[in-house]
Amino acid sequence: MLVELTMTEQRYRAVLEVQAGVPVTEVAERFGVSRQAVHRWIGWYRDEGLDGLADRSHRPHAHPAQTSPEVEAAICELRRTHRRWGQRRIAFELGRTGCPGPIPSVSTIYRVLVRHGLVDAVPRRRRREDYRRWERAVPMELWQLDIVDGIRLADGSETKIVTGVDDHSRFCVIATVVRRATGRAVCQAFTDALRAYGFPDEVLTDNGKQFTGRFTRPRPAEVMFERICRENGIVARNTKPRSPTTTGKVERFHQTLQRELLDHVQVWPDLPTAQAAIDAFRHEYNTNRPHQSLNMAFPADRFVPRTADEAPPSRLPVTLPPAAPVLGVDGVNPVDLAVEFTRLVPSSGNLTVCGQQFWLGPDRAGGTVTFWADTTIVHLLVNGVRLKTVPSRLTTTHLRRLLDDDGRPAGPPPIRTGNTQPGTAIEVDRTVNTVGAVGLAGRQHPVGYHFAGRRVTVRLDHGLLQLVDDGVLLRSLPNPLTPAELARLRDARPAGPPPQPPAGPVRVERRISCRGSLAVAGQRIHFGMVHAGRTVTIETADTTWRIYHDGELLTEVARTTSKNIARFKVRKPELPRRRAAPIDSTGQVS
Incomplete structure (x- = not known):
């Protein structure tokens, strides 16, 4: 019967044969090893006994390239102090601040961190060389812009941050905290950056309504951000829908901002405090934080702003006034809100604003039109000359939205309406037609599209036209009738008591x-x-x-x-x- 012997038993038999007088050469030949191996076995048995013949590690006791304990301690101390630093950042800081020995490689630092339990070992991913990184060749060639949330104030409101990063240098050009990410607020932050650093060749954004109007229903329209880019020779580019990796550089900036600043403060006292903290982080990010994609260079070292000589003549608004509500004559009701704004005529000649279409014709495609609009009437002007006037389908909410985007409080209307002299108030009953107008003295007067089909009482009191329903005031408008028209107004009767506000x-x-x-x-x-x-x-x-x-x-x-x-x-x-x-x-x- 064959019996398999262990390595220790075979070595022990070889030692016994040598001690019995068999030559070492014959023993080595029979066991298939060298004479030196038999002599080592004899020495191990003499020094340690039978336990010395067991298998042992071939690992060397020391190595000249082994990381010293002092270097390992420095690596672990940097990691414990800065929990977000990885092996690349630690290697950079060891070379920057001084290392007690030779600077180890990135892979050696990773193994030291794993060995001491400071990071978890993860499966090896694709090599960095396998990824294709794209970036522009020089600074100021492309900016990436985006909006991120994450700042909650003590009053319970949540603010947004308008951010912008230069594609070549990763230099943060915009980091502005705004209460609401309206088109006006985004454009204000963008124009401030243009004045500070100059005009980039291109800007890359996602498809948010603040940046583009190409998805505006039912037809595309130009927004204020696009108009600023067009007038200053900046190419406005947009990513494909649902493709956030296209603006990966600014998204990576958001991750750094969240981890290193926003995660440490849950509630901020007020907006100026949050803006001051963002400004301090932005300065640290640009000047004192190495970027791995730049081979551990600082963004400020690669960023070069454009001077006034290199930039084209700017066409930026001097200031963007705040979108404050414009109240009516009573000082409370904002029904008389009027807004002026500018739009670019599309190639079809059919311009859409908040769902209302305005036909201008293909011959005016590419031109700009100024709108004077309230909730009753819309005037369209070209170079200060009134082109047409149509009834308004815009509500107060639409007008406020236009103010938040690129509108401004309107001045006096292009067409002035005469008011009656003080006299006796009169009333007539009318039905608002499908376009939101009522017939008075042979003419149609717009009173509001949302009143279409409603039977109302029109109260004409001095220079005021009031819409009343069951004694409740619906809205107040300037009286468009002259004294002669009031005299021949049919179905008129003396007015009753003043209407009550709605409740x-x-x-x-x-x-x-x-x-x-x-x-x-x-x-x-x-x-x-x-x-x-x-x-x-x-x-x-x-x-x-x-x-x-x-x-x-x-x-x-x-x-x-x-x-x-x-x-x-x-x-x-x-x-x-x-x-x-x-x-x-x-x-x-x-």
């Missing part, structure tokens, strides 16, 4: 469709086929809709939309349900 929840009317549903403020509510054809009243609450029919509450549903109500009356009156005529015993309809 209570807003009520709207809707007709349930044949499928048993209706839509209000963009939210669809389903009732069932049994209610098809009914006209119901919807009352708005803070978080719910209350639906009434003939004064009876049908249901109350959660409000899931934040849109404003644009239509208050049903478009078609409710038709009485038709009943089948009775049939007598002869089969004739009675």
Whole structure:
């Protein structure tokens, strides 16, 4: 029977044969080893006994290139002090601040960190050489811009940060904290950077509404950011939808900002304090923080701003005034808000602003048009000359949004309307037509598109035109009628007491469709086929809709939309349900 011997047993038999007088040469030949190996076995057995013949490690006791304990201690101390630093940053800092021995390689530092439990070992990823990094050849050739959140103030509000990074040098050119990331705020931060560093050749952004209007429905439109770029010779580029890696450099800046600053403060006292901290971090990032993609160089060492001689003549707005609300004559109600703004005519000649279309013709494509708009009328001007005037479909919310983007509080309208002299107030009843106008003295006067189809009382008191419904004031407008027109106004009667300001929840009317549903403020509510054809009243609450029919509450549903109500009356009156005529015993309809 064959018995397999262990390595220790074989070595022990060889030692016994030599001690029995067998020559070392014969023993080595029979066991298939060298004579030196047999002599080593004899020495191990003599010094350590049988345990000395067991297998042992071939690892050397010392190596001349081994990392010294002092260097390992310095590596571990840097890692414990700065938990975000990796092996590349630690290697840079050892060479920068002084190392107690030879500076180890990046892989050696990684193994030291793993050995001491300061980092977790991860599977090897693709080599850095396998990635293709793209960057512009010189600074000021391309800026990457974006918006990031993450700063919460003590008053409960959450602010945004407008950021910008130079593609070649990774130099942070913009880091501005804004309360709301409106088009106006973004453009203000952008123009401040242009004045400080000069004009880049191109800017790269995502497809946010602050940066581009190419996805504006129903037709694309130019936004203020694009207009600033166009007027100053800057090429505005946009990424493909859902492709955040295209602006990877500014996104990587966001990660560094979040890890090294924002994660350490949960709530900031106020906006100036947050801006001061962002400015300090930005200075540290640009001047004293090495960048790995730049071979551990500082961004400020590679960034060179453009002087005034190298830049084209600028066409920047001197200042962007704040979008403060413009109140009416009563000082409270902002219904008389008027806005001026500029738009570029598209190639189709059909310009769209907040859903309202304005036909200008293809021959005006590429030109700029100035709008004077309120909630009743819109004037279109070219080079200060009025081109056309149309009824307005814009609401107060639309006008405020235009102010936040690139609009400005409007001055006097291009067409001045005469006001009546003080006299006796009169009233007439009118129905607002489909374009939001009422007929007075043979002319149509716009009063608001959202009142279309509504029966109102028009109260003319001195120089004021008031829309009244059941004694409640809907809105106040300048009186457009002359004394002669007031004298021949039909159906006029002496006015009653002054109207009361609106109070209570807003009520709207809707007709349930044949499928048993209706839509209000963009939210669809389903009732069932049994209610098809009914006209119901919807009352708005803070978080719910209350639906009434003939004064009876049908249901109350959660409000899931934040849109404003644009239509208050049903478009078609409710038709009485038709009943089948009775049939007598002869089969004739009675």
